[in-house]
Amino acid sequence: MFNDRYRKSREQFKRGLRTLPGGVSSPGRAFSDVVTPPIFVSSARGSRFTDEDGNSYVDFVLGLGPVILGHGHPEVVRAISDQASKGTVYGMPTTIEYDLADEIIAASEVIDLVRFMCSGTEAVMTAFRLARAATGRERIVKFRGGYHGHSDVAIAQATKPHMLSIDGENIRSGLATSEKQDVIISEYNDSDAIKTLVDAHGDEIAAIIVEPVATNMGLVPGTGEFLRTLRSLTSDRGIVLIFDEVVSGFRFRYGPVADQIGILPDLITFGKIVGGGLPIGALGGKAEIMELLVRRGSVFQGGTFAGSPLAMAAGLAQLRVLRDTDAYAHLDHLGKILCHSLINEFRERNLPFGAQRYGSLVSPILQVAKESLRDYSDVGGQDAKLFGRVHKELMDRGFAIPPSIEEPLFLSVVHEEHQVKGLASAYADAAFS
Numbered sequence: 034m035f036n037d038r039y040r041k042s043r044e045q046f047k048r049g050l051r052t053l054p055g056g057v058s059s060p061g062r063a064f065s066d067v068v069t070p071p072i073f074v075s076s077a078r079g080s081r082f083t084d085e086d087g088n089s090y091v092d093f094v095l096g097l098g099p100v101i102l103g104h105g106h107p108e109v110v111r112a113i114s115d116q117a118s119k120g121t122v123y124g125m126p127t128t129i130e131y132d133l134a135d136e137i138i139a140a141s142e143v144i145d146l147v148r149f150m151c152s153g154t155e156a157v158m159t160a161f162r163l164a165r166a167a168t169g170r171e172r173i174v175k176f177r178g179g180y181h182g183h184s185d186v187a188i189a190q191a192t193k194p195h196m197l198s199i200d201g202e203n204i205r206s207g208l209a210t211s212e213k214q215d216v217i218i219s220e221y222n223d224s225d226a227i228k229t230l231v232d233a234h235g236d237e238i239a240a241i242i243v244e245p246v247a248t249n250m251g252l253v254p255g256t257g258e259f260l261r262t263l264r265s266l267t268s269d270r271g272i273v274l275i276f277d278e279v280v281s282g283f284r285f286r287y288g289p290v291a292d293q294i295g296i297l298p299d300l301i302t303f304g305k306i307v308g309g310g311l312p313i314g315a316l317g318g319k320a321e322i323m324e325l326l327v328r329r330g331s332v333f334q335g336g337t338f339a340g341s342p343l344a345m346a347a348g349l350a351q352l353r354v355l356r357d358t359d360a361y362a363h364l365d366h367l368g369k370i371l372c373h374s375l376i377n378e379f380r381e382r383n384l385p386f387g388a389q390r391y392g393s394l395v396s397p398i399l400q401v402a403k404e405s406l407r408d409y410s411d412v413g414g415q416d417a418k419l420f421g422r423v424h425k426e427l428m429d430r431g432f433a434i435p436p437s438i439e440e441p442l443f444l445s446v447v448h449e450e451h452q453v454k455g456l457a458s459a460y461a462d463a464a465f466s
């Protein structure tokens with residue numbers, strides 16, 4: 034029997050199936066890993082949103098990362114509406130691009146120059162192109178369980194279940210054979226594996242791309258040893274090291290994780306938070322590589338909406354709030370409470386589950402007696418069926434979490450302690466039932 038709670042969302046999804054392939058604009062939104070139907074949001078404010086059925090939720094999805102100040106932060110809204118009243122796109126440069134670039138450059142030792150685009154996908158795609166131009170090589174190394182957007186190179190050899198079509202066909206359809214052959218997969222946090230790979234293929238590899246804190250296989254921090262190994266191998270063999278900080282950039286501190294952990298890559302990709310909730314991607318790095326981009330060099334990248342005035346204004350407003358308040362201390366505090374509360378609530382119910390976190394991103398661990406998640410096979414070893422039930426129960430109780438065990442729980446500055454503790458308690462209840 035269908036639960037009437039989602040009647041309008043179900044009706045809307047049926048309507049969407051007639052007009053959008055699979056009913057969605059991005060595959061994860063079809064909620065295919067869980068039993069809850071896709072939920073249609075009608076409005077959002079602060080830490081909460083309301084769906085088309087009028088149900089209200091505390092939001093731990095938060096746009097999958099950008100909404101770090103909560104929905105509709107007044108400074109961000111004001112910046113967007115002020116800019117909109119002055120025009121949204123000009124086909125000419127604006128000084129807000131320079132203002133936002135100044136913030137990003139000041140936040141990292143690695144970054145001399147920044148290029149703005151419209152998505153994380155584009156930032157990664159351009160990073161690959163630059164790395165190939167800089168090295169004269171073609172192969173790209175990624176780590177299992179990573180997600181780096183949907184360019185051909187980024188999805189070649191992809192391993193994610195929700196990226197398969199409903200008949201289970203691999204999403205690699207439509208790619209050139211060369212792209213599939215150019216991409217090599219290694220294991221996250223496995224220094225020996227990457228050493229062996231680089232020993233064998235170092236002279237063919239243009240770039241290694243990695244999330245220093247992995248946010249697409251739950252929340253799995255890269256170990257210092259693993260990330261240092263990547264840095265030294267790439268330096269020795271003339272390979273470009275790309276940190277994909279589309280999620281982690283400005284999430285844990287005012288800048289990329291790279292400078293926090295003291296391991297500096299050659300290029301860093303940003304997105305999400307630096308656009309204040311509007312579509313954005315940004316690529317930063319040392320001048321010697323970045324100047325390969327036209328019009329200094331010969332690597333092409335461009336776009337009608339690249340450096341969009343609206344996204345620049347929203348991003349700048351969001352960064353200024355993050356810079357000028359104690360946002361990161363507060364986010365870290367909330368992350369700690371969520372992680373500890375999950376562990377305690379599981380323990381109180383004698384459930385053999387755990388949780389891990391980095392700053393304000395948290396992953397429950399739904400696997401018996403597993404202390405921590407270190408790589409993609411750990412993430413895949415969790416009880417996906419149980420997660421599906423937990424997701425439904427939480428949504429029914431008004432706690433919205435991402436519809437995949439591979440996404441962490443996101444926190445914002447405006448979440449309150451009681452909401453975070455409420456989620457932990459409801460999560461454990463749901464896992465118990």
Ligand code: PMP
Pocket residue numbers: 097151152153154155157180181182183244248249277278279280304305313314
């Ligand atoms: N890199 C990482 C690490 C991501 O998580 C994502 C998207 N979640 C991307 C790149 C792609 O960004 P976008 O969706 O803005 O294209």
